[in-house]
Amino acid sequence: MTDAAIPRFTGDASPYAGGDPYADHRTADFPFTHLVDLADRRLGAGVIAANDEFFAERENLLKPGPAVFDPEHFGHKGKIMDGWETRRRRGVSAAEPHPTPDDHDWALVRLGAPGVIRGIVLDTAHFRGNYPQAVSVEGASLPGSPSPEDLLAPDVKWTTLVPRTPVGGHAANGFAVDAEQRFTHLRINQHPDGGIARLRVYGEVAPDPAWLTALGTFDLAALENGGQVEDASDRFYSPATNTIQPGRSRKMDDGWETRRRRDRGNDWIRYRLAAQSEIRAVEIDTAYLKGNSAGWAALSVRDGEDGDWSEVLPRTRLQPDTNHRFVLDGPVRATRVRIDIFPDGGISRLRLYGSLTDEGAAGLAARHRELGG
Numbered sequence: 445m446t447d448a449a450i451p452r453f454t455g456d457a458s459p460y461a462g463g464d465p466y467a468d469h470r471t472a473d474f475p476f477t478h479l480v481d482l483a484d485r486r487l488g489a490g491v492i493a494a495n496d497e498f499f500a501e502r503e504n505l506l507k508p509g510p511a512v513f514d515p516e517h518f519g520h521k522g523k524i525m526d527g528w529e530t531r532r533r534r535g536v537s538a539a540e541p542h543p544t545p546d547d548h549d550w551a552l553v554r555l556g557a558p559g560v561i562r563g564i565v566l567d568t569a570h571f572r573g574n575y576p577q578a579v580s581v582e583g584a585s586l587p588g589s590p591s592p593e594d595l596l597a598p599d600v601k602w603t604t605l606v607p608r609t610p611v612g613g614h615a616a617n618g619f620a621v622d623a624e625q626r627f628t629h630l631r632i633n634q635h636p637d638g639g640i641a642r643l644r645v646y647g648e649v650a651p652d653p654a655w656l657t658a659l660g661t662f663d664l665a666a667l668e669n670g671g672q673v674e675d676a677s678d679r680f681y682s683p684a685t686n687t688i689q690p691g692r693s694r695k696m697d698d699g700w701e702t703r704r705r706r707d708r709g710n711d712w713i714r715y716r717l718a719a720q721s722e723i724r725a726v727e728i729d730t731a732y733l734k735g736n737s738a739g740w741a742a743l744s745v746r747d748g749e750d751g752d753w754s755e756v757l758p759r760t761r762l763q764p765d766t767n768h769r770f771v772l773d774g775p776v777r778a779t780r781v782r783i784d785i786f787p788d789g790g791i792s793r794l795r796l797y798g799s800l801t802d803e804g805a806a807g808l809a810a811r812h813r814e815l816g817g
Contacts (some may be wrong), residue, residue, distance in 0.1 A: 450474060450620055451621065453612030457572040465513040466626035469569055470615035471555050476563030480667050483630075483645040484508075486557025486689050487668055494551040511641035513570040525570060528545035529639030543636040546794075549576075552595055553630040553643065557668050558585070559778070560815060561647040564606060567616045569641040575613040576634030581606035583627035585816060595629055596633035603627075608635060626650040650815055653808040656800060661724070665781065665796040666690070668809075670718030674780070677711040678702035678788075684713045687789065687794045692767075693731040699792030701736055702785075706749040711738075712784045717796070720747065722775035722806030724736055726757060727795035728751060728783070729767040737764040738785035745778035753782060762791075777801060 451472040458468060483489040485506050504511075504527050507527040516521040518524060528551060533543040561583065568575040582602040584595065594600070603623060611617040634640060651670040654663060665671035667688045676684035680703040686693070693699045702711045723745065730737040743757035756776050762768060762785075775798065785796055800808065 450618050451457060453617060454610045454616035455612055457612070457614030459572060460513070460515060463512060465570060466510070468614065468765070470612060472616065472618060474565065474618040476620065477565070477644075479562055479646040480557075480672065480685060481644050482555045482557055482559045482561065482647050482649065483553060483643055486691070488554075489556035490554050490728030492552050492554050494528065496530035496549050497528060498531040499523070500525040500527050502528045503550065504528055505553070505643040507642070510561040511567070511569040525639055527569070527571065527639050527640070527641035529571070529574065530634070530637045533637040548633045548635040549637050550634075551632045552592055553632060553645075555628055555630065555645065555815055557649040558626055558628045558652070559647045559649040560624060560634075560643055561605060561621045563618060563620050563646040563691040564645040565616055565618045565642070565646075566611065566632070566640050566641065567644070568611060568613050568644040569616070570614060571639040571641060572613045574639050576611060576636070576638035576640065578608050578610045578635040579606065579617065579640070580604070580608040580633045580635070581619070582622065582633070583625070584629045584631070584746070585625065585627050586629060590629070590631065595631075602631060605630070609632075624815065626817045631649050650812065650813070650817065651808070652817065653805060653812050656808070657805060661797055661799050663767060663795050664717045664721045664723060664798050665715050665794055669759055672716050674714045674716050676713045681790070687713065687717070687791060689793075692729065693792035696732045696736075699731070699733060701733065702788045710784055710786045711788050712782055713794075714723040715781045715794070717779055717781065718800070718804075719800050719808040720777065720779050720801045722777050722801055723756070723781070723796050723798040724772055724775050725797040726770045726772065727767060727793065727797075728762065728770075728791055729793040729795075730762055730764055730790070731763060731767065733790050735762045736789050738762050738789040738791055740786040741791065742784045742786075744782045744784070745776055746780045746782075747777050748779060759786065
């Protein structure tokens, strides 16, 4: 289902007239973009198949950052676009030159982390007169690593997340999703043909409790394991969610950096763990933050929705561009964690190593069943 209150864009955009190609890009502040992008390549997402990618390859859909437009970039097949673009569909004969109402192109997307989807953005940036007339999106949940043939089998259940809806050219087309289910794959349909620059799938990771139980000790805050950022004091230069992305940071803006404080306060991030857990070790990484890393950091925990915070790592000096490791005196039970940095600056990653409690594992398993896992 979709939310009618979200702005809708239809129709062509004006032809490119020079200058900044995003100057007339149509977009809006969507209410779900603070959530994790489940189709992030860093989490392992991929576009695993498409019925047509004649003009521009399907993999472009998941590229990080906005689509790039070069008005002089042409190849043997025509204008090279930074997105997924199919050829123009035709009818069956001169008497019937137009495609039928059911004709459409499709792409299969494996989510990087299975989860509950709250919103989808299909951005047609730079596709001004060659965007699809309408789009639709379906979701499925399959175990393991299914092939495209497995996903296209007739017995696979696909749930409509975005019904067939007209969209606009050179616009961020956003859709709220109301389906309290866990999905692993999407089918993106464009009717009847055209181009889409970027796909973003916002939601909440719903990890497989059997996998986490088998791991035993794992990173309790990691996005891929169900951790999430609840709030942060500042997101000026980069999002706090970067701190729980997979792998080490590869550049400065791949971490979390705040603006320079001119008061006597400090900055912080509050996290929700995958479930109630026992934390035994902590990593605070300041990779690539050299003249702007946090000066000091402290870590506090809370078990439950409210209550007092307990400090488990006192205010500790941080070094620039360094991974700091701390073994706690004993296991610390928590559902939420807060890192305070002093006075400002940034960190690139936070890792919290431990395991689920019996109560946490039971709650995660129950939630998995509720979502159809």
